[in-house]
Amino acid sequence: MKIGVPKEIKPQEGRVAMVPAGVMDLVCRYGHEVFVQKGAGEESGFSNEAYLSAGAVMLDTIEEVYNMADIIVKVKEPIEREYSLIKKNQILFTYFHFASSKKLTEAMMQSGAVCIAYETVMEKDGSLPLLMPMSEVAGRMSVQQGAKYLEKPQNGKGILLGGVPGVRPANVLIIGGGVVGTQAAYMAAGLGANVTMLDVNLYRLRYLDDVMPANVITQYSSKYAISELLPTADLVIGAALTVGAKAPHLITREMLKLMQKGTVMVDVSVDQGGCFETTHPTTHTDPVYEVDGILHYCVANIPGAVPITSTRALTNATLPYVIKLAELGWEKACKNHDDIKHGLNIVDGKIVFKNVAESLELPYTEYQIS
Numbered sequence: 161m162k163i164g165v166p167k168e169i170k171p172q173e174g175r176v177a178m179v180p181a182g183v184m185d186l187v188c189r190y191g192h193e194v195f196v197q198k199g200a201g202e203e204s205g206f207s208n209e210a211y212l213s214a215g216a217v218m219l220d221t222i223e224e225v226y227n228m229a230d231i232i233v234k235v236k237e238p239i240e241r242e243y244s245l246i247k248k249n250q251i252l253f254t255y256f257h258f259a260s261s262k263k264l265t266e267a268m269m270q271s272g273a274v275c276i277a278y279e280t281v282m283e284k285d286g287s288l289p290l291l292m293p294m295s296e297v298a299g300r301m302s303v304q305q306g307a308k309y310l311e312k313p314q315n316g317k318g319i320l321l322g323g324v325p326g327v328r329p330a331n332v333l334i335i336g337g338g339v340v341g342t343q344a345a346y347m348a349a350g351l352g353a354n355v356t357m358l359d360v361n362l363y364r365l366r367y368l369d370d371v372m373p374a375n376v377i378t379q380y381s382s383k384y385a386i387s388e389l390l391p392t393a394d395l396v397i398g399a400a401l402t403v404g405a406k407a408p409h410l411i412t413r414e415m416l417k418l419m420q421k422g423t424v425m426v427d428v429s430v431d432q433g434g435c436f437e438t439t440h441p442t443t444h445t446d447p448v449y450e451v452d453g454i455l456h457y458c459v460a461n462i463p464g465a466v467p468i469t470s471t472r473a474l475t476n477a478t479l480p481y482v483i484k485l486a487e488l489g490w491e492k493a494c495k496n497h498d499d500i501k502h503g504l505n506i507v508d509g510k511i512v513f514k515n516v517a518e519s520l521e522l523p524y525t526e527y528q529i530s
Contacts, residue, residue, distance in 0.1 A: 161486040180206055180214035181214070196219070222242070253278070253503075258506075260431060276503040278290035278291060288403065290474075296340075321353050332393070332396075333386075335386065341357055395424050404505070405515035407429035409437045411437065419454055430458045438456060444465050511523065511524055
């Protein structure tokens with residue numbers, strides 16, 4: 161099968177969907193062809209020569225890659241410039257986050273492509289193996305960025321996250337106890353902050369209570385609990401997730417009035433629409449904005465800022481799935497592997513993932529594997 165790896169063209173996105181080691185596996189071990197756009201791996205530390213040595217065919221333009229490939233493997237969703245390049249029945253394997261963009265969803269429906277979303281590939285235990293590595297990065301970075309924007313020159317409160325002897329540390333509120341929230345809590349606690357984690361899953365809260373350090377406390381999440389905690393929070397991290405659906409708005413604009421000026425809010429759920437009502441996507445070059453004196457950091461591709469780390473973490477997880485799709489084709493792969501079947505979002509112009517359809521108020525079609 162012919163596998164295409166285009167250079168990411170979303171602004172400030174330095175990741176690449178396949179490393180040379182993955183190319184070598186696909187070409188030398190399994191006999192597939194891999195077409196890589198020149199320069200695709202440079203920001204992640206991989207030269208064109210490294211891909212050539214691994215067996216890739218290097219192409220000059222993104223148009224050539226799309227034209228040659230049966231499977232397109234990417235990191236981020238196609239942007240408007242790519243819509244017309246996508247061919248009917250071409251397999252697209254990437255992060256889509258369809259629920260946050262009706263325009264993207266309708267474009268992919270029109271294309272006739274088979275869209276398999278990293279973020280909804282699901283194991284039997286409910287874990288999300290292709291979302292997990294980037295959630296780990298984003299969770300850790302949310303604290304790193306939050307600490308920076310708490311500084312006074314950034315219009316934050318002017319508070320050091322971990323404090324110093326004789327001066328209290330910052331209060332960090334984390335909404336969501338999944339992978340993002342857990343990694344954020346470890347980072348914030350490691351820096352010495354007082355951390356409160358909220359979640360609605362009591363089993364998860366019990367687990368977190370067992371494994372977290374003493375400066376992390378857990379609490380059942382509710383609007384009342386959030387409202388009680390906001391007045392003393394210095395950094396708020398939104399880490400709520402409903403698989404394939406829009407994130408719920410857990411902090412409304414009205415609730416911003418409860419917070420002190422200069423408080424920082426980091427919405428890691430922005431890819432799924434955001435869990436703050438006042439969220440809108442930002443970029444690494446223009447990452448923050450203020451609403452009612454509250455600083456919002458809502459970068460939609462947080463891990464893209466550290467591509468050397470992120471690319472390796474992501475491709476460690478995605479390569480086995482790329483191999484299955486290349487070896488079996490998407491239909492047989494979905495028939496034989498329920499985790500890949502969960503990744504199906506759009507097939508033959510129809511939305512086949514229920515949460516996406518419901519979030520966008522578009523028709524849902526249950527896909528039957530023959």
